[in-house]
Amino acid sequence: MRDSTNFGKWALVRWSSKWWPGAIPLAALWALAAWTSTAPLETELAGRSTAGLKSVLLDKSQIAVSGRDVTLVADAFSEEGRHSAIAAIEAVPGVRLVNDETRLVPAASPFVWSAERDVVRVTLTGSSPMPATKAKLLQAAHADLGGVEVVDQTNLARGAPAGFDEAALLLLAQVPKLKDGKVTITDTKVGLSGMARELGGRETIAAALKNLPAGFSVAANDIKAPPYIFQAYKDPVALTLTLTGNVPDSNAHAAIVAAASRKFFAEKVVDNLKISLGAPYGFINAAVPALGALSRLSTGTLVFTDREVKLSGDALYDGAIGQLRANLTRELPQSFQLKADVTVKPAAAPVDATVCQQLFSELLGKGTIRFEPKRSSLDPDSADLLDHLVETALRCPTAHIDVAGRADADGDNATKQALPEKRAQAVVDYLVKAGLPASRFTAVGYGSNQPVAANDNDEGKARNRRIEFIVKEQQP
Template sequence: HLEVVKWLADDGEVSLTGMARELGGREAIAAALAKLPDGFKVASNEVKAPPYIFQAYKDPVAVTVTLSGNVPDENIHAVVVGSSSRKFFSEKVVDNLKNSVGAPANFVNAVVPALGALSRLSTGTLVVSDRDIKISGDALYDAAAGQIRTGLAKDVPQGWQVKADITVKPAAAPVDPTVCQQLFADLLGKARIRFETGRSDLDRDSTGLLDRLVEIAMRCPAANVEIAGHTDAEGDAAANQALSEKRAQAVVDYLVKAGLPAERFTAVGYGSAQPVASNDTGDGRAQNRRIEFLVR
């Protein structure tokens, strides 16, 4: 079980130092030492574990996010994959993870925000080694690069270290407003902007989608855009109207924070007045709760 080993046995006292060959090896050695023959006892066990590695790679050409390395158990495995599926709305999530012992404390509370940062990159690599997080790649616009660097450092648990090597993707070619409208529609046909339940706070799982919408808006600088908020028909109509307005405004605020001119965007709430599906089913109501980008 040992890659590098120093073994001392003196008058029945066993001392062991070294590096375990693989994750779980340190635990296996400890179990073996607990079964020493009569007359022997463990004086010291200083066997170290190899680094606990988790990796994610976002590939815009293959349109995939590949997860590899280790997670602590099946429950956290499901959390990590499920979180990735929500954050990476258009990429296929390739799950090459394996469940292994030895994860540092607060593993999932560090990995989930790191995946959120990766979702904002055009292409990028995330490597988590023990409590060290390294992320590199191209942000979609200048403000996002700064937000990713500072935000991730604040989001990870205390005791974790972050190194962010973030550059900015070259600006895409400008397009006319008609093409811009089609790009907005195609993107929002793949995923919906999410909000906290019953509130106008943007769900952090939607940050990658919002950054893609910012990138499109930057490609048509002369176009004015209506941000239209819609709800389902559940509950009070006046409350739904107010909620749709607040959610539309939250999206406008995000666009302006990204560096886009506020005068280009108008937030309009329609409540439940313009359904695109039946409000009699859960799926229909989910379709009706939406934000639309309309080039005017």
């Protein structure tokens, strides 16, 4: 009974009018499908969207999927970043609509970043321009600081100056040199405060800051350093001069040790100095005269604390106190402050002429009174020996003393006679200036007729050029 009308339009309309009962199970199927597939679909799309955003630089990004619609909440670092984030999600297959709830990362003005070190940790605060920079700085802080705890409290913000990364890395590298303190970048200004870990830390940091990227400048460098200490102790019993503390460099070291050996005629120099940066300006010009002042004490201590010079001890006789104080005040560079606490050593018991002669000979056996070359002026480095001679002379008040100058075999007779006498006179003048009566001394020039060593070498000649003290019992 099949005919052409069966396949006609009307047959199709008739059949289709009876398709409706299937709509009931279809609706049930639809409800079931909606019920079971929605959550997996959302999970799937969220995963794909997150993967799609990987290459886009965002902060605080959150993806919420409802059905096939994706809502993106994020902070972008530029308008371009926002657009590419949205485009990346739109490109995910299956996503129907993208709700753009992105915004630009807030701009910081001024752009401030800082790292603060306290006893237990280093805290990074302020703004970082990019997540990569933030991570890089945190990593650098961990690397620079070894085991110290690092806490990163920085927020991301726009508006960092060009070269921020290098500047921040450079400042972070200075943090290990601080015991405590803070380094700050405020736009292109750099500020530092705190206490350096070691002597010279301040100088090392200042030197490092010269490598700041172009455009950056140091607004404040208030790094303090531990005090620069230099000490010298004259021990008359052990016959030592002990040097401890710091000197700025090896030249200064050598200069100080050489000056000490020259100025202290009897003491052995015990050198415990170490080389450290951070000496106050003019340190060496202060240390050498201060050692000269210490040499004139019987026992004493010299302490440099930064620019404060403390000299304490016992002078050998009354007059020496005023002299050494005045000399040192004149010789110290202006920025140094002198605190002298010098007393006089109690006078030793008087001795007779024989013992007196013995004491003089002992002293002059240990050291030689030195003069400026070819002249009769006393070398200031001989003050220690001269003061000991004064002290001894004070112990034999009844003795008359010939101060004898002697020459080596060089030169003509007139010179050999004249210069030693002038030199002997200079020594007598020194003794008189120290408070001894001039009448007790006679300066005599003896030429070269009583050598104590051979005159055929420099060492022997130097020993022959000398001052001798010859004690005579005073005529009553």
